[in-house]
Amino acid sequence: MERIVEPLQLAFMQRALLAALLIAVVGGVVGTFVVLKGLAFIGDALAHAAFAGVATAYVLGGSIYLGSVLAAVATALAIGFVSRRARVSFDTAIGILFVGAFAFGIMLISASRSYTVDLFSFVFGDVLGVGWEDLRVMAALTVLVLALVALFYREVVFTAYDPTMAEASGVPVTVVQYGQLALLAVATVVAIKVVGIVLVVAMLVTPAATARLLVRRIPHMMAVATLLGALAAVTGLYLSYYLNVASGAAVVLVATGLFLLALLLSPRHGLLAWWWRRRLALRTRAVAPVPAAE
Amino acid sequence: METERAAPLVFEGVWAGYGTRTVLEDVGFTLRRGALTGLIGPNGSGKSTLIKVALGLLRPWRGRVQVLGMDPAEARERVGYMPQIELVDWDFPLSVAEAVLLGRYGRLRRLRPPSAADQAAVRAALERVGLWHLRDRPIGELSGGQQRRVLLARALARSAELLLLDEPLAGLDIGAQEDLERLLRELADAGSTVLVATHDLHHVAHSYDDVLCLNGRVVAHGRPEVVLTEEVLQQTFGRHLVLLEIGGRTYGLPGG
Numbered sequence: 001m002e003r004i005v006e007p008l009q010l011a012f013m014q015r016a017l018l019a020a021l022l023i024a025v026v027g028g029v030v031g032t033f034v035v036l037k038g039l040a041f042i043g044d045a046l047a048h049a050a051f052a053g054v055a056t057a058y059v060l061g062g063s064i065y066l067g068s069v070l071a072a073v074a075t076a077l078a079i080g081f082v083s084r085r086a087r088v089s090f091d092t093a094i095g096i097l098f099v100g101a102f103a104f105g106i107m108l109i110s111a112s113r114s115y116t117v118d119l120f121s122f123v124f125g126d127v128l129g130v131g132w133e134d135l136r137v138m139a140a141l142t143v144l145v146l147a148l149v150a151l152f153y154r155e156v157v158f159t160a161y162d163p164t165m166a167e168a169s170g171v172p173v174t175v176v177q178y179g180q181l182a183l184l185a186v187a188t189v190v191a192i193k194v195v196g197i198v199l200v201v202a203m204l205v206t207p208a209a210t211a212r213l214l215v216r217r218i219p220h221m222m223a224v225a226t227l228l229g230a231l232a233a234v235t236g237l238y239l240s241y242y243l244n245v246a247s248g249a250a251v252v253l254v255a256t257g258l259f260l261l262a263l264l265l266s267p268r269h270g271l272l273a274w275w276w277r278r279r280l281a282l283r284t285r286a287v288a289p290v291p292a293a294e
Numbered sequence: 295m296e297t298e299r300a301a302p303l304v305f306e307g308v309w310a311g312y313g314t315r316t317v318l319e320d321v322g323f324t325l326r327r328g329a330l331t332g333l334i335g336p337n338g339s340g341k342s343t344l345i346k347v348a349l350g351l352l353r354p355w356r357g358r359v360q361v362l363g364m365d366p367a368e369a370r371e372r373v374g375y376m377p378q379i380e381l382v383d384w385d386f387p388l389s390v391a392e393a394v395l396l397g398r399y400g401r402l403r404r405l406r407p408p409s410a411a412d413q414a415a416v417r418a419a420l421e422r423v424g425l426w427h428l429r430d431r432p433i434g435e436l437s438g439g440q441q442r443r444v445l446l447a448r449a450l451a452r453s454a455e456l457l458l459l460d461e462p463l464a465g466l467d468i469g470a471q472e473d474l475e476r477l478l479r480e481l482a483d484a485g486s487t488v489l490v491a492t493h494d495l496h497h498v499a500h501s502y503d504d505v506l507c508l509n510g511r512v513v514a515h516g517r518p519e520v521v522l523t524e525e526v527l528q529q530t531f532g533r534h535l536v537l538l539e540i541g542g543r544t545y546g547l548p549g550g
Contacts, residue, residue, distance in 0.1 A: 036386060036387070150405065151404065151405065154396070154399065154402060154404075157386075157388070157396075158396050158399060160383065160386065161382065161383050161386040161388060161393070161396070162381065162396070163381075164381045165377055166396075166399075167351055168349045168370070168373075168375045169370065169396075169397075169399040169400060170370055170399070170400055171399065216387050216432050217387055217389070218387055218388070
């Protein structure tokens, strides 16, 4: 009991836990669409592209969050535009643009000759360095994301499920698809400070993918993914505190562990359930073995 | 109301296509109210393009399109559409009732649950196609025939006067095809105007009211028993058509 309460008395742990819970909410809600529409690669790409904004803001002395949101959203829209206009696949457009943006960030930083630990906390995440100002921005972005998803829930679902009929019904399908990418960009930025650019995609994908194995309605998926994300975040932070390991990595590994557990034990899609059903089917349909030909 | 008497679907001198590729050339026809019309033609003859133009998804290069006396975009709420089955993501975690409710999209209010009228329309549509008992089933667990019925129910939930169905029978086994054909017949008998893009010449010839033969342009339009001559079929399908004579009757089998 004491082991649970003790870290809670430290201000930086309180902030870390709050930050982790915010990420769990955004990751659960936005991640549900990421998993359903196979947008994991672009989520990863946007986190890297955000680094260009981080670097720019760092060199120019602006807000790092504003910089990364702008860079990620601009890259998201550019990916959508290039894949529509340049006759290259969506994957290829992502590959070209995110590495370009990331390289731009690296170039800026190397030119300014001020490599610092502070900046690289964005690459690997530094949940224990989250300040109250970070939390305020993260909370505002979380509210923005939730409000947009709630307002345009039907449009997003309709477009994802059947874009032709959605367009025939008057849904502005192109706007919805661009908007979804922009939303994804904002979601990655919310999580970047905590888990870092390299690991951010895990918070968008892993809890939602785990939820997909367990429930079968979209709102349920969002709720379960949020709970699993929160569980992973809290457990990971405690592990990080007591084992003195990198916090972002600990959070992501707990989420990965939960996914593997669900893969094994899920009542409908789990490996054990599959094995058991097959065994039952074989037993009930068993017939006398065909006599071997002489 | 003036629109009550307007023809369900009118094309006049419509040219349309994609990029620089012309698909529809000077297409003109008027659908009869309450008729079940088969839209036939080989692949690439413009069946889907014609439906897209009628829905307002594709703007014609030239010519005029009127849906229930209105512009296609204005008539949206009174037109039901059933896309080709593979354009829909069947792995999406929606229940049957949720998928059908999306047919009411234009009437749903933001941030509100569906109204009693919406729910009644969903129920009526699902009962019409015989799927009310499966309303909570995820769409991913349905058979091919049931999936078509969901799409049809979604079109019906709009209280549509004009139904545009793009190859609803493709990939179904014979029994499921018969069931769906019977349903389409019933809908037309109940007053809906139904246009079905199809390769099923047999049903079109024997149980449809009208047939619209398309091959980039309109080859013929009218009652099947009058219109479906060997010459028209040759002009429509060209080398894609295989004519089979079995027991004194000629069957046309559209090829690829």
